[in-house]
Amino acid sequence: MLRRDFIRLSSLATASISVPGFLHQGQQLFARKDNGKRIIIIQLTGGNDGLNTIIPYADDQYFNARGRLAIHQKDALRGNDLLGFHPALNGLRSFYDQGWLTVINSVGYPEPNLSHFRSMDIWNTGSSSRDYWNTGWLGRYLDNHPGTPHEAVQVDQSLSLALKGGSRQGFALRNPASLKRAARSPFLDAVTSHHQQHDEEMATYLYQTLASTQESAAWLVEKSRHQTATASYPASQLGRDLKVIAELITADTGTSVFYASQTGYDTHVNQSGRQDRLLRQYDEAVSSLVQDLKQHDLLRDTLILTFSEFGRRVNANGSGGTDHGTANALWMITDGHLQTPGFFNPPADLNRLVDGNLIHQVDFRSVYASVIQDWLDTDPSTILLADVPSLPLFQMS
Amino acid sequence: MLTPPQKLHHLYQRAGFGLSPREWKRRQHWTIDQAVEDLFREASNSIPLGGYEDHEAEFADMRDQRREMSRQDRRTQKKKLDREKSRLLITGLNRDWVHRMAASDQVAFREKMMLFWHGHFAVQTLFGGLARIYANTLHRHALGRFSDMTLAIATDPAMILFLNNQQNHKDKPNENFTRELMELFTLGRGQYNEQDIREGARAFTGWACRSLQGEFIYREADHDEGEKTFFGKTGNWNGQNIIEMILEKPEAAQFIARKVYRFFVNDTPDEARIRELGQQLYTNGYDITDLMDTIFRSEWFYHPINVGNRIKSPVELIAGLLKTFHGSFDDPTALSMGQAALGQVLFFPPSVAGWSGGKSWIDNQRLLLRLQLPMILFEAAEADIPLPGDPEAVDNIATIRKLKANVDPEPLLTMISGQPLDESRAMLIQYLLPCQATEPLAWLDHYLPHGDPARQMLALAIRICSLPEYQLS
Numbered sequence: 073m074l075r076r077d078f079i080r081l082s083s084l085a086t087a088s089i090s091v092p093g094f095l096h097q098g099q100q101l102f103a104r105k106d107n108g109k110r111i112i113i114i115q116l117t118g119g120n121d122g123l124n125t126i127i128p129y130a131d132d133q134y135f136n137a138r139g140r141l142a143i144h145q146k147d148a149l150r151g152n153d154l155l156g157f158h159p160a161l162n163g164l165r166s167f168y169d170q171g172w173l174t175v176i177n178s179v180g181y182p183e184p185n186l187s188h189f190r191s192m193d194i195w196n197t198g199s200s201s202r203d204y205w206n207t208g209w210l211g212r213y214l215d216n217h218p219g220t221p222h223e224a225v226q227v228d229q230s231l232s233l234a235l236k237g238g239s240r241q242g243f244a245l246r247n248p249a250s251l252k253r254a255a256r257s258p259f260l261d262a263v264t265s266h267h268q269q270h271d272e273e274m275a276t277y278l279y280q281t282l283a284s285t286q287e288s289a290a291w292l293v294e295k296s297r298h299q300t301a302t303a304s305y306p307a308s309q310l311g312r313d314l315k316v317i318a319e320l321i322t323a324d325t326g327t328s329v330f331y332a333s334q335t336g337y338d339t340h341v342n343q344s345g346r347q348d349r350l351l352r353q354y355d356e357a358v359s360s361l362v363q364d365l366k367q368h369d370l371l372r373d374t375l376i377l378t379f380s381e382f383g384r385r386v387n388a389n390g391s392g393g394t395d396h397g398t399a400n401a402l403w404m405i406t407d408g409h410l411q412t413p414g415f416f417n418p419p420a421d422l423n424r425l426v427d428g429n430l431i432h433q434v435d436f437r438s439v440y441a442s443v444i445q446d447w448l449d450t451d452p453s454t455i456l457l458a459d460v461p462s463l464p465l466f467q468m469s
Numbered sequence: 470m471l472t473p474p475q476k477l478h479h480l481y482q483r484a485g486f487g488l489s490p491r492e493w494k495r496r497q498h499w500t501i502d503q504a505v506e507d508l509f510r511e512a513s514n515s516i517p518l519g520g521y522e523d524h525e526a527e528f529a530d531m532r533d534q535r536r537e538m539s540r541q542d543r544r545t546q547k548k549k550l551d552r553e554k555s556r557l558l559i560t561g562l563n564r565d566w567v568h569r570m571a572a573s574d575q576v577a578f579r580e581k582m583m584l585f586w587h588g589h590f591a592v593q594t595l596f597g598g599l600a601r602i603y604a605n606t607l608h609r610h611a612l613g614r615f616s617d618m619t620l621a622i623a624t625d626p627a628m629i630l631f632l633n634n635q636q637n638h639k640d641k642p643n644e645n646f647t648r649e650l651m652e653l654f655t656l657g658r659g660q661y662n663e664q665d666i667r668e669g670a671r672a673f674t675g676w677a678c679r680s681l682q683g684e685f686i687y688r689e690a691d692h693d694e695g696e697k698t699f700f701g702k703t704g705n706w707n708g709q710n711i712i713e714m715i716l717e718k719p720e721a722a723q724f725i726a727r728k729v730y731r732f733f734v735n736d737t738p739d740e741a742r743i744r745e746l747g748q749q750l751y752t753n754g755y756d757i758t759d760l761m762d763t764i765f766r767s768e769w770f771y772h773p774i775n776v777g778n779r780i781k782s783p784v785e786l787i788a789g790l791l792k793t794f795h796g797s798f799d800d801p802t803a804l805s806m807g808q809a810a811l812g813q814v815l816f817f818p819p820s821v822a823g824w825s826g827g828k829s830w831i832d833n834q835r836l837l838l839r840l841q842l843p844m845i846l847f848e849a850a851e852a853d854i855p856l857p858g859d860p861e862a863v864d865n866i867a868t869i870r871k872l873k874a875n876v877d878p879e880p881l882l883t884m885i886s887g888q889p890l891d892e893s894r895a896m897l898i899q900y901l902l903p904c905q906a907t908e909p910l911a912w913l914d915h916y917l918p919h920g921d922p923a924r925q926m927l928a929l930a931i932r933i934c935s936l937p938e939y940q941l942s
Contacts, residue, residue, distance in 0.1 A: 189593070190820055204653070204822035206829060221833070229853070229868070230812065231832035233819075244834040250853065254837050259916050263840075263936060266912050272905050274778045277828065278836065278937035285833040 107449045109373050112317060112330040113210075113234070114310075114358070116380040118337035119188065121347060121394055122401035123383065123420065125161070126175050130154045133422035141343060141388045154419050160352040163359030164403070171413035172362070172371070173405050174465060178420045179439060180399030180432030184382065188338070188396075192381040196234035198437055198456050209440055210329055211237030212455045213448055221284040222292060224329035225320060227313040235331060242331065243285075247316045248292040255282075255289045296323040303364040310334045311357040318364045321374065328448070337380060341391040354378075362405060371407040375447050378403055379436070385428050399432035402439060404465070409446075411467045438463050475904040476771045477504060482903075482942035483733050483779075484508055484765060485581050486788040489573035489795065490884040493900055505765045509758065512579040512612055517605040518565055558597020560801035562604060563815045567784065567804060571791035573880065582611035582757075584784060585732050586618070587815065588823035590654060594627040600816045602683045603627040615725055615755035616716050619654065623708055624685040626678035632821065637674050639693045644670040647711070649821050655712075655721045661700070668697040673708040716755065723747035726760070733764060735775045736827050742769065777903025777941050780830050783811030785942065786839060790934060793901065794847055795877035807872050810838060810854040836937075843934040846874040847927075878927045885926060890914065897930050906938045 128134045129145040130153060148156035149165040155175075157165045167173040183201040185191045190201075197205035207215075210224055215237040217223065224235050224242035235242025245251040264283050269276075296319045305315040313332045320327055334357075336350050358376065365371040383400030399420065404410070420430050441452035441462040453459050471479065474497045481488045481496075481504075488496065496504065538546060570577045570584075586607045594600050606625045610618035622628050623646070629635050632646040647669040651661050675692030678685050697706045700714055715721055726747035727738060734742075746760060753759045764770055781789065787807065790796060798804040808814045812835060818824055831839075844850035854869050884900070885893040891909065898906060913932050917925045933939065 193820055202648070204820055206822075206825040230810070230834050236829060236832070241832050244832055246853075251834075254841070254853070255833075259932070259935070260837075260840065262912060262916065266910075267937075268908055272777055272903075272941070274780060274941055275905070275938055278780075278831070278940055281831060281833060281836050282840070282937060285837065288833075 109375070109447050109449070110321060110328050110330065110370075111375045111377060111443060111447050112314075112332070112361075114354075114376065114378040115192075115232070115331070115333035116337050116350075116354070116378065117188075117192070117333050117335035118339075118380070119191075119382045119384060119396055120337040120350075120380040120400065121339060121343065121384040122177075122380070122399075123386065124343070124347060125158050125351065126151075126177065126401040126403075126415075126419075127156050127158065128154060128419040128422065129156050131419065131422055137387045137422065139388055141392065141394070152415065155415055158347070158351050160348050161355050163355045163362070164405075166359075167362065167405050168414065170407075171410065172407050173403060174410045174412055174414065174416050175401055175403045176416045176434055176439065176465075177401050177418065178399040178430055178433035179379070179402040179436050180382070180430070181435055181437070182432070184398040184429070184432070186382065186396040186398070188381055193233060195379065195381055195436060196232055198440055206233075206236075207238050208232065208234035208236050209444075209455055210235050210331070211241060212457075213237075213329070213444065213450060214240040214242065216450065216454055219328075220288065220326045222288045222325065222327050224331070225317075225327050226331040227316050228331070228333065232331060232333075235329075242329070243288060245289070245292070245316075247312075248289060248296055248320075251285075252289040252293045255286045260286065292320065292323075292325055295325045296320055299323045301360075301364055302367050303360040305360040306353065306356040308353040308357060310353055311360065314357045314361040318361055321365065321370060322368050339384070340389065340393040340395060343388075343393040358405070366407065372409070374406060375409075375443065376405040377439075377443065378405075383430065386422055386425055386430065387428055398426075398429040402436070409466045409468055411464050416463075416465070434463070435460070439465070442466060471771050471773065471776065471904060473500075474498070474899070475776075476501060478899075478904065479771060479776050480504055480765060481576060483770075484578045484761075485576035486570045486785055486792055487942075488576070489792050490880040490900070491573065492576075494884055501766065501771075505762065508576055508578045508765070509612070509762070511576055512582075515579040515608070517608050518562060518569075518601060555595060555597045557801070559595065559600050559816055560805045562597060562600055563808075564798055564801035564804050566604065566815060567788055567791070568797060570784070570788035571796070573792060573795055577788075579608065579611050582761075583607040584782075585729070586611055588732075588818060588826075589728060590618075590622045590628065591818040591821050591823035592625075592627045592631045593817050593820075594631065595817075596627070596680070598683050599627040599630070599680065603816075612758045612761070613756075615750070615757055616712065618757075619650075619712050619716070620709060622654070623650070623673070623712065624676065626680060626683050626685060629676065629678045629685070630680060634673055635677050635680075637670060637676070639671075639674045639691050642667070642670045642674055642693070646670070647673055650712075651715060653822055655715050655724060656718065657720075657724050660718065660720050665699055668699045668706075669711045671695070671697050672699070672706040672711045676708050719747070719751050722751035722755065725755075726750050729760060729764070732826075733761075734770060736779060773905075777905045777938075779942050780827060780940055781942050782824065782826065782830060783808055783813035783839075784815065786811070786842065786940070789942075790843055790846060791874065793881065793930070793934070794874075795880055796846060796874040798874050803869075803872055803874075806854060806869060807842075811835060811842075836940075839940055840935050840937065843931045843939075845872050847876045847931055849873045878923070878930075881930055882923055882926055893926060894929060894933075897933050901930065901933050902936070902938045903941050906936075910936075 124143055127143050127148045129148055135142045147159050150156050151168060181201060185201050194201055196208045198209035199205040214224055222243040226232055226235055226242050226244045228244055229246060231242050231244045264286060267279050299319040299322050301315050301318050305311040317330045334354055339346050365374050379402045380400055382397055384394035384397040389395050417433055424431055437456055437460045441456060441460040442465045444450050444452040444455050445462050446466040446468050477497055570580045592603055603625050606621050610621055632649055633643045634646040637643040644666050648666050652658060671693040675688040677688050694705060696703055699706055699711060727743045730743050731738060750760050805814060813824055845852045849871060851870055852872050854872055885896050916932055917928045
């Protein structure tokens with residue numbers, strides 16, 4: 073941290089709020105640690121139809137199964153002979169051309185669960201489908217990495233299970249300014265500054281959480297005040313959320329994990345128009361983000377990973393939609409560190425199904441293991457609580 | 470050491486949702502024995518949760534409109550009607566349960582036990598009719614024998630649907646219910662093996678339900694009559710035999726005692742105490758009333774180490790606030806949205822494992838919302854409450870700005886009337902906060918509105934409830 077910033081922070085912290093010393097959780101609170109790498113997770117909520125996103129247009133079985141819903145080669149954006157992109161994904165396709173994109177097909181887990189909530193919990197915790205874990209994979213990363221209270225930021229109204237650890241948690245905000253308004257009301261400032269030390273551990277924990285929220289909110293606003301995004305972002309919610317992320321990254325706030333989501337992908341009826349609209353919003357927002365990071369020369373140090381809790385049934389249903397399915401395409405965007413730009417593995421096997429659903433080729437925990445090892449510079453077994461083999465996805469040197 | 474009123478305060482926080490101002494005044498010099506006896510007396514008079522036929526008028530309107538429609542439109546309308554009916558039933562039931570917790574003349578001990586069991590035998594359902602049956606299964610057995618309750622849960626339609634026992638067929642068993650029965654409901658990991666699950670699941674084949682009628686049905690033709698080997702014993706077992714064999718293991722009693730202890734006493738387990746409680750539960754034939762009676766009459770329950778260290782769950786927090794301020798919700802949807810924003814919606818726990826509780830209730834945003842909640846509910850303060858994260862919803866993320874509840878400040882004001890400000894503040898602190906909070910908190914006076922003393926006193930109480938200490942029970 074620059075000395076100038078430190079002075080400003082100290083004056084900020086002391087002038088407007090007097091946080092009793094014992095509420096500070098160590099003085100490296102705002103220090104920058106890490107290898108300079110960041111990850112951004114984008115969650116597509118509702119179960120995005122991966123087969124109509126990364127399209128196996130060379131497979132007759134795809135057209136048999138999907139009928140009117142199928143996207144033909146002439147309409148899709150060409151990737152290679154076997155796979156193309158949904159027509160709304162111009163940005164993603166251009167990242168593919170630049171070598172900034174790796175798509176992994178058929179990512180899932182054994183004994184798949186078809187409930188949104190349960191499957192999202194499995195993805196968020198990194199458990200097997202038989203286990204119920206109450207901490208998230210990124211939360212356990214935080215447990216193992218003392219850092220700022222805003223080490224991991226979720227741009228949302230509350231925190232995903234993914235970011236809940238045993239002893240530490242991620243930091244939720246819609247944007248720094250609105251968080252500061254809520255956290256720094258005159259009353260709440262007074263609550264913190266009048267606090268007398270408690271013997272009670274839980275009360276201390278609550279006061280610490282409040283004080284660090286107030287400090288972090290002020291710090292994030294202060295740091296990002298002069299950052300204006302260089303790219304123009306679309307007016308969608310995801311566009312606004314990714315803009316907040318870009319501003320925090322360029323402001324160098326000491327945050328290494330970001331989390332955002334876009335919902336609406338549960339396309340049981342009239343899928344075509346809806347998925348088109350959602351993927352277009354996604355593509356516009358992510359394109360702005362990538363352009364912004366690229367202009368700041370930060371794309372090399374940032375990994376953007378997009379996933380959904382499950383894919384959809386291979387056969388279309390009778391209402392112009394698709395029902396809940398299993399394995400799904402997942403993709404990652406960054407510049408320069410991808411070992412296999414393009415398509416990491418073959419298209420889904422549409423002839424080998426279980427109950428009409430895909431069998432996963434890649435376990436999502438292997439993707440996590442690679443990200444943890446190469447981007448978070450951490451031993452995956454401490455976070456996944458098992459020896460999960462990683463995949464040759466990145467080359468970090 | 471706690472003073473006698475502090476002990477009572479603790480008892481009513483844990484066995485209920487605190488006391489209304491009037492009941493606090495009436496009871497604060499009771500003895501513990503007197504209070505515990507009264508808990509069980511009140512609980513034995515509790516009646517089951519009712520139906521919500523008061524929405525029938527709205528439905529009748531919708532039905533009238535339907536007569537004029539085309540067949541296609543009629544069908545769509547009927548679907549919509551059924552969905553809406555189910556939603557109203559379930560939000561109405563949710564509100565009714567919370568209003569009971571908050572009732573000013575009740576401790577609502579049975580309702581608190583139901584909340585505990587809801588987190589234990591966790592079920593998600595969107596069907597109002599089934600939710601009511603399930604809630605009343607919990608109601609009926611909340612203080613009975615755990616063995617009876619487990620059997621009742623195994624035949625409860627909402628549970629049968631939630632854990633797929635409906636799909637547990639003779640020719641194609643589904644192990645979901647049987648696995649969770651042992652892992653989460655009775656024994657915990659390590660007390661059984663995969664063969665026990667497979668064989669146990671066969672014993673539960675044919676245990677199904679008629680979901681529309683909300684009835685358990687035993688489909689004899691779909692029940693596997695073959696021999697099963699469970700825990701090393703071979704026989705033509707049915708589901709009831711399986712439950713009996715599970716509960717014959719003392720480990721099951723230990724498992725339940727631990728869960729009760731962590732909910733009602735302390736999230737940090739005391740192994741020696743849990744062992745004693747588990748042995749008692751096993752010897753007395755899984756009698757829950759006897760177990761709770763022992764806990765509430767024990768010395769150690771009132772030890773400072775077990776007091777004021779538990780983060781209230783969102784439902785407990787809301788119910789406690791309603792009780793203190795004689796509050797209520799006209800709109801059941803508003804209550805459900807508030808629960809969702811805080812992370813605990815009745816009839817929709819995150820998974821069959823229930824709510825994790827403890828620190829997991831808190832993140833930076835939720836803590837702020839919790840601290841602001843009294844002002845949001847009773848002073849119509851601006852809120853920024855997200856609508857529930859419904860995966861079926863379209864993408865725009867809506868928020869609501871207001872979440873107002875009705876408030877009747879009279880009983881609270883009566884409790885402190887005629888006292889000087891310092892004295893009133895001290896009385897409110899004693900009534901509202903765990904006993905560790907001993908500061909006079911005179912600084913709060915700067916954050917009160919000017920003018921009318923009654924308004925000031927109400928604002929003072931609301932601000933005391935906005936302190937982090939109020940989050941604890």
